[in-house]
Amino acid sequence: MSGAISFLDANLAIDLALLAMLVVLAAAIAMTRKLLAAILLMGVYSLVSAVWLVVMDAPDVAFTEAVVGAGVSTIVLLGAILLTRAEAEKTGWGRLIAPALIAVATGALLVYAALDLPSFGDPTSPANAYVGRTYLEVASRDTGAANVVTAVLASYRGFDTLGETTVIFAAGVGVALALGFGERAAPASRLMAGATGDHNVVLRVAAKLLIPIIALFAFYVQFHGDLGPGGGFQAGVILAVAVILHALVFGLRETMTAVKPSFARGVAALGVLLYSGIGVVCIVNGGGFLDYGHLFTAEIEAQIPPGLLGDPGATHHWGQHFGIFFIELGVLFTVAATMVTIFYGFAGRSPGGEAKL
Amino acid sequence: MNSGELLILMALAIPLFVAAAVYAVGRMPDVRETLTMVACIALIVIAISMAMRVGQGDPPVWIAARPLEGVELAFRLEPLGALFALMASALWGVNSLFSIGYMRGRREANQTRFYVCFALAMFGAMGVAMAGNLFTLFVFYEVLTFSTYPLVTHKGDEAARRAGRIYLAILVGCSVTLLLPGIIGVHVIAGSTDFIPGGQLAGKIAPGLAGVLLALLVFGTAKAALMPVHSWLPAAMVAPAPVSALLHAVAVVKAGVFTLLKVSAYIFGPVLISEMAVAQYLLWIAAATIVIASLVAMRKDDLKARLAWSTIGQLAYITSAALLPASAGLVAGGLHLLTHAVGKITLFMCVGAIYVASGATKVSEMRGLGRRMPIVFGCFLVAALSVTGLPPFAGMWSKFLLLTASFGSDEWITAAAMIVSSLLSLFYLAPVAIRGLLPPAKDAPPAEFIRPGGAPGLAVAPVVITALACLVLFFLADEVTAFLIPVAGGAP
Amino acid sequence: MISFETLYAAPLELIKHAPVLLVAGPLMGACAAALAPNSRWAWMISVAASIFAAWMALCVAGEVARKGVVDYAIGGFAPPLGIAFRIDWLSAMMGLLISFISVLAALYSGHALRAEVREEKHGLFQAGFLLCQAGLLGVVSTGDAFNAFVFLEVASIGTYALVALGADRDRRALPAAFNYLIMGTIGATFFVIGVGFLYAATGTLNMADIATRLVTLSDSRAVLAGFAFIVVGLGLKAAMFPLHGWLPNAYAYAPSLIAVFLSATATKAAIYLLARFLFTVFDPGSGFAHLFLVWVLAPLGAIAAIVCSLQAVFEPELRRMLAFSSVAQVGYILLGLSIASLGGMSAGLMHLTAHSLMKAALFMALGGVAILLRARTLADFAGAGRDAPWTMAAFAIAAASLMGLPLTFGFLTKFRLIEAALSANQIWIVAVIAASSLLALIYVGRMLEALFFRTPAPGAARAAEAPLGVLVPLWILAGVSVWFGVDASLPEGLANSGALALLGARP
């Protein structure tokens, strides 16, 4: 057990400390009746868990949790509570008993079962020894991607990711159906007025500089995905953040003329179409659905210059390379466009907007 | 498709076709009713030819469909079924004739719906009569129930709807909660529900379990109106007279007791029945029903209600016949099925005729009416005597056979109950006619007729026909019994 | 046993990839519908995609008829590394059912949307509908536990919003949709937790693979927890009593198209997945799974069949009545499964089919007339039978099937259920079914009496015959209920092979 002990000194301490922080945060959220506080604490919760995820060797997840939890979720939540009562009604103690019982009972079962799991960090546990290990062995050989997570995400379990992209798209559809397409947005919705003074030159200039950089970063994250952490999803969110920032500073109307809601919806749909289209192309070229190995017919494969991705010596998997490239692109489209659509929906419905109509 | 299958198909198709056609030509009453009559005659002809083939020992058989693996929608004629089919179709004819007179005489509303449902009911009745297994029988049993619901609620007022609710609740309720499980039980134990002489279950089941199944089937068949599942029948009295005739004579209750006879003869078989203690208990319940029903009938002043209770009693006769340990009971029951039907339909059509003419419904209002409409009251007397079981009328034979059967199997209680109730029925049926024929009381002259012309001819003619039938059947009883003998087959 | 030769008209290439195209078709259709220029196009796309899916489902069934089990490794990676579809008779049957209902729902949508949803939203509405369809088809086809979760969510996320759209007619749709979302998400998350424990215990996500590795460690606590959470999670999605609280309002206030589609397919897919885990991943013969079947599933099914029928009896609003009866009918299906004999499961699956057909028809008929009179309660519908004879006749047929009257499919499935219970010597189940049939008789009787034997209050809005666009799919549904009521060999064959697949699949 010496290995575990030495490990305990270093990481486990940090690990447990972070978890303790999370517990405290959760408790705080449960206690507070101020919705704004709850939302902000929620963002903090995401950030802390992101840090914890890094400690757990899951940079991709950490990255995602950060952009989603601290970014998108918070924005959407804020959009939802604009001009509502900031206080939640007090719930009497009597009302807490049943939920507490449910939670305790469920938790007890979980703990009871969890104590039966192999000890934390055990490399020989079934979870770590079987399929997961195999991925580590074969992923880079099969796909040529250094980031095994990306390889599994986009290739081995690419179908899950298609589903995931579809879910995002579905969410966009859902929000657009429920809230409309932001057609009720005001010229300069109160949403921004709150965030900035209306004609804050410094901010505008800063934004003008910032937005391209953010977009650039998004594309870096996008194309760096198969080498390091990152990928279509994170990139998509960041790109959307650029648009949202634009809206915050220059007003929703202006943004909507630049990025039309209909355009956003179309791109979202196109993303999913691109993804599944790749799958169909693989079928047409004689493979299975999403079987990137058959993305290109042999003759096309032959025409690709060996040095295309630098490192001429390396044996290449063009199919896998481009397959992953294209589907990540599809994810980018859908995620970015959907996030924008969702933002339009909420911002357009924000009472500030209505007031001006 | 051989001729036998064709016959069965026709027997089912004709009522259906009539229902559709009548619905289509509902606008033209004359066409509508001519159609019905023609169909009746056609159906009678078919029933006769089926009966003849049964008599010749080559009964029509048709396996129409196989809804589930090992479950068939099958038809197979045998003496009881042939008799029931013949009786039902014949009485349908008479009753339709009467309906024309009655409905027109009363200017009833929704006459088209009436005729459509009537035809559908016949479809159900024919299916029940020809069913080759319990499954099929159940299917058409339910068709019969639901097609008669609109007839019972014909008036459409709240009272009628309440009656309809009781009607459905009891009939369908029992059939779904008791009869269906019972049938499926038979299917599971015997592997089939086909009616076979000597009994499907014979030798496949312990008497104890068989007793449970028997109870399920007997009480599940609420149409047989064995107490305590009888209360729907008095409730259904709100319906117009032709419907009552249908319920009491042509199809509904007869389908009930018919089911019991079939179950006794072809599912359990006389041998098994005679071994079951439960059959004994049920016999006692039937005896109780006979007596109680007659006593209640005595005290009813509303004529239709009185007849209804008398029906409950008479049905219990047939139920007893089905449960008697002697297979002779089956023959007697079959005969009683016929004779009581003829007698009862006469009585109800008389009531209808009296009502159309004078609007009188209570026995106490009828004194002296007979002087104005002697024929109707005469027929009433005839039918009353036949139902009571006096010569020279058909009812006498069936009662005689029933009594001999119960004596023969030492069922003294049943026998006693039958005798008592016969006496009682003499007191609650015959006097109605006699009082009617007496000179009107000086102090209370009978109310003026609401229909000066008296009952319309179309309402009287059928009464005469069936009354004559009561007489004729007295002389044909031997042929009928002879025809029915095979039913008791497979018995020692 | 069932011959699908005719389907081999399809080009072989298509048949080979039918399993995945079955899902990809509606999915891409959804994108196309979202891009559609106007309502009419969206509708045509929706119909086309549904028909394509149904065609693919037939091809898959044909393949299963030929091979027994169809495996399709997606991305060319064999499981457990890759995700694979594994389609046996049960999956094929569910695929056929869902896609068939989808086609009819799509046909119906043309009219329903025009009446109930704002024009500019039709494209997205159809997209949501197709996404739900794709998700459900994915759930019944996939052989990968986590992939099943993803498809459950694909099917759900969109429908939450679609239910909320009922708010244009009755704002109560909004709380209903929100509640539906909370409960649905908790269910899905429980399912994920359960899958997590199974993964921790076995190290794989492929169901068949999990099954083989579970054989050795069936008594581990982790597996037990996994079992419990999967059951509760799917129970929530399947509206298994007492986890059904979200269903009645969601079905009652959603746009009629959604009520039609969800009531016929969504809970059914969850039940399918539940059965899949109960019988093919876990070992129903072994310890806790068996105990669960006998002491939890059966009693809950029985309680649902009784209690929810009672609720339906005392419910004034017609659509809520139907919703409660749905929960009760789920109880029947679970009872059938809990018998765990070939007969019982086959009966349960048959009843599942029957219930989909009848409920779809019932909601469709109500939608057809209620569109015009904004009717909800029995009183509002009084006399509709006279004003809209054709629509209501179909309603009556489906209602008869719900009551289990002879010559309808519902009667035969009830027959088989009782038969299975008797053969398994479980008399109490017979009693339960009998009792709840009696209740069904009462509440359906109330409906029919109001529709056909009552006259509308003077001055009340009168129903009018539903347009052809509604009558055609409606009568197809009613007709199938009658056809299967006279000759159920097709559904019974499917159900039998489905039950065999469940019982025979374990290593």
Added chain:
Amino acid sequence: MSFLLDHLNYVAVVVLMMGGLFIVFSSGNLIKRMVGLAIFQTSTGLFYISLAKVSGGTAPIMINAASKEGQALAAELDLAYVAAHGLDGVVYSNPLPHVLILTAIVVGVSTLAVGLAIAVRLREAYGTLEADEIAALDRETPKSTGAGP
């Protein structure tokens, strides 16, 4: 002692999950319910990630696996070696749960967005986000009249 430590991580994560679940069930405010739901889902993710941790491991990003050496290495692997040192001497954590949770997070945020969208509509229709008040308003609307406001 060490047994407890070995599982403390799981226990803590379970506590987090149940915290989320508790918030969902206990709070009458719809926004807070959504927050609770989000916490519940996130924590479920943390549970998966805990499963994937390997003592002394690092993120599953191959050290120049694309290069010749990496390829060769990957080609001539034998499991015993890997069990001891992991791939090319480095111990990696298990990538599979990471992938699953990436998906789960996305699903979570989608749910959040739709849920909040419905909540916004609720606020517009009922003027409140408190479950009790909404229920009360519904009780007022007579059941017979179908259409809402």
